[in-house]
Amino acid sequence: MTISQVLFIVISLVVLGGGVMVVTARNLFHAALFLIVSFFGVTGLYVLLDAGFFAAAQFLVYIGAISILIIFAVMLTRGVQLAQPANSQWPAALVVSVIVFAIMALMLGPVAVTIGQRQFGSVSWPNVVEGQPAPAVPDDHLVRLGQSFVDFNQYGAAFLLTAVLILVAMVGAIWVARDRALKDVMEERAELAAEEAQEAMLAGPVQQPLPLAETRSAEAPAASVAHH
Amino acid sequence: MSVIDTVNNLLKIVSDGVAGLVEGILGPGLGADLITMGLGALVLCTIVALVFMGMTWAERKVVARIQNRVGPNQAGPFGLLQPIADGIKMFTKEDTTPASADRWVYNAAPLIIATFALVTFAVFPLAPGVVGTNLNIGVFFVIAVGSASTVAILMAGWGSNNKYSLLGAFRTVAQLVGYEVPMLLNVIPVILLAGSMGLADIVQRQTLADGNPGIPFILYLPLSALAFFIAGVAETGRSPFDLLEAESEIVAGFHVEYSGMKFALFMLGEYVNTLAVSIVFATLFLGGYAGPILPPYLWLALKTAGVFFVFMWLRGTLPRVRVDQLMSLNWKVLVPMSIVNIIAVMILAKLFVTSPGLQAANGGILVTPETQAAILFVANVAILLSGLAIVARRARVLRLAEEAEIESRREANRAAVSGFAGGAPAR
Known part of the structure; x- marks a missing residue:
């Protein structure tokens, strides 16, 4: 067995073991962490394939972002500790x-x-001959990857469509968040105004500390009420 | 080889010498390679840990000076032995674990944060030819590995089973995940100009050799440098963006429950991350080890120390920002400006090319590197100023609208209370 075969077996065990623990762990938070272990193993598989860019992308996207999202979802659920997985x-x-x-x-x-x-x-995998070691990854594979994303004869259309999809999701997320925030702000302001009105009622004619631009005509009726 | 060459290539000579020695003993092969690499990693991590000790001392001294204090001055001359005293204290402290803690998660978190902080140092070129591994995706690797600290902080916050820890972890995620976006967006213009993601290539592009002008990228891209620096301060969770451990609000954030060496590992992670961001900034925007007269590794150390000094300066000067300010600075200022900047750099770098080969391939106007730098500088400054003008105007409009609305509501309430809801009589 070559060293890369040993490494492949070890990494595969990490991926599969992590996956098994995800579905058997009773604590949902632990399950999410085992999922990260599994993702980390997949990063190792990419490294083993000489695909450094995909390894870093896997790490950044799955460990740095998606697992965080999953952990957040777990934290917001009520039953983190399950009796039965x-x-x-x-x-x-x-x-x-x-x-x-x-x-x-x-x-x-x-x-x-x-x-x-x-x-x-x-x-039939391209360039692979049975019983022979796989051909080395070409040096300019990153350049070719980038060019294939902007070439419409290759993946240009798919790349653009994905970008549009993500943009739509982002706009949607902003819209949802923004709508709610505006409503909250309006409610808060209404509550603030009501509180101020109540305070003014309790305090009666005693002059409140007024904001800078308070007009005089608003004070006048309060004073006249006090006279009666 | 002259003395100057020897001094300049000291790191390279020593590392090659050690590699040759190991190979001489074991014979060439995988074993020798593994031992050499292991030794390299060991030495690098040890040096980084020693630098961490120095950084804690320097930070306390500098911040003390800024705040008109003296700082540590009892242990050794100028308090230089203070980090060692701190280390002994950390080692002898009781290692407490909260009774209701999630033991595995709680204990693994400081290890993960320290490990991944150290891993990034594998790709930093310290001098020509002296680099742990020259990945062609260097910058991307650093940022990707840096994102692991988010997971570790979440683990610490959850595993401690303490509400302050959890609050700190929540803040951290909002901050770190958010500021990763402008960080990556501001690396892209550098990658566009250098034509490579490898850190060694990016430094090569800024050295005075091979037809390169030797202009650091901060002069091409001042806006990117500024935005990257702000994002870097936020990514490392340092003041003024230290909401994740705001001691006046949530005690110490995610590491409330940690004591002794586990706490020290968190500190190590924080400072090593800061050092990594300083080195990345020095490499991307200040030309890394490139520089005249002095040996390359000394140039890198000087530039990194300069960046770290600005970190300390900010910490000693600025008050902490609020959460909403943090978020709006990121999503409403840094990210849009960075995206506009990327588009501008893409267009301008295609339009004004510096090599005849590129002109032949893609067209464009042939200019000298200095002219290209000047054009990009002007474009960057223009985007920065117009962005700031838009932000200032928007803030003013919002403030005026808010004042007017509060005013009108107050007036309405007052009128209602006084019984003259229909309008107050004139005097």
Whole structure:
């Protein structure tokens, strides 16, 4: 066994072990942390594939952002400590997982399966010859990646569509947050004004500390009430 | 090789010498490589930890001077032994764990924060050819690894089972996740100009060699440098953005429950992160190890110390910002300005090219590097000033509107109370 094979097995154990702990942990917060362990293992897989950019992106996006989001969601739920890690939906989840796994195994696996007219599986990976070490990653792979994102013959359209999707989500998030904030501000101001009115009523004719631009005509009626 | 060359390449000579020695004993191969790399990592981490001790001393002295105090002056000359005394104190303190703490999470948090703070030092070029590993995604790597501290702080805040810790953790996440955005956005113009994400390449682009003009990027991109610095101060959670450990509000934030060496590890993480941000700033905007006469590693140390001095200066001078100010500074000022800046730099760098090869490939106007720097400088300053003008105007409009509204409500209430709701009679 070569060193990279040993590393691959160790990292895979981290990924799978983290994944198993996610679904078996009774404490939801611990489950979220094990998910981070699993994500970290995936980062290691990218490093093993000589894909440094993807490793850093995986780290930044999944560990730095998505896991934080998940932990926040966990903190806002009420039952962090569960009696049972599974709920009543587990049979449905099991069926879905098995189907997804079967599809992926079918698409990527080495065995060719014919369903109806079409043949699935036995993917021929580019530039890979059986029994030979994989070809080295080209030096300019980052440049090629960047160019493929702006080239409309490759992934330009998909890249733009993704960007628009994210933009829509951002605008939506801002809109939701903004609407609520404005309402809160208006309610707060209304409460403040009501409190001030009550204070003015209790204090009666005694002059309140007035804001700078208070007009005189507003004071006059208060004074006349006191005379009566 | 002359004496000057020897001094200039001291780090390179020593590291190559050690590598040769190990290889001579073990023979070339994977074992020797692993031992050399391990030794390098060990030495680097030790030096960083020693620098951390020096930084705590320097910070206390400088802030004391700014605030008209003396600072540590009892332990050794000028209080120089103070960090060692602090270290002994930390080691001998009782290591407490709250009874209701989430033990594993509580104990793992300081380890994670210290580890990932040290990992970033693997990619910093300390001198020509002296770098832990010359990744072609250097800047991205530093920022990605830096984001791990958010997770560690959340773990500390949750694991302590203390409401102040948790509040501190919540604030941290809002702050760190938010300020990562302008940090990344302001690295992009540098990457555009340097044509690479590797830190060594970025420094190379700012040295006076290979047809490069030797102009540091801060003169090309003053707005990016300023915004990156502000984001860096916020990312490291230092004053005036130290809301995550605001002692007058939430005791000490996420590390309330930590004592002894675990607390020291949090301190280490904070200072090492600050050092990392200082080195990244010196590398991206001040030309890293590039400089005349002095040896390269000394230039890097000087530039880093200069950046760190500004950090200390801010800490000694500015009051803490409020949460809403923190958020609006980030999302309403830094991020929009940075995005406009990126677009401007993209267009201008394509329009005014410095090499005939690029002109032949993409068109554009051929200018000298100095002219390109001047054009970008003017564009940056223009964006900065117009952005500030818009912000100031908006703030004024908002303030006036708020005053007018409060005024009108007060008036209405007063009129209602006095029984002349229909309008007050004139005198």
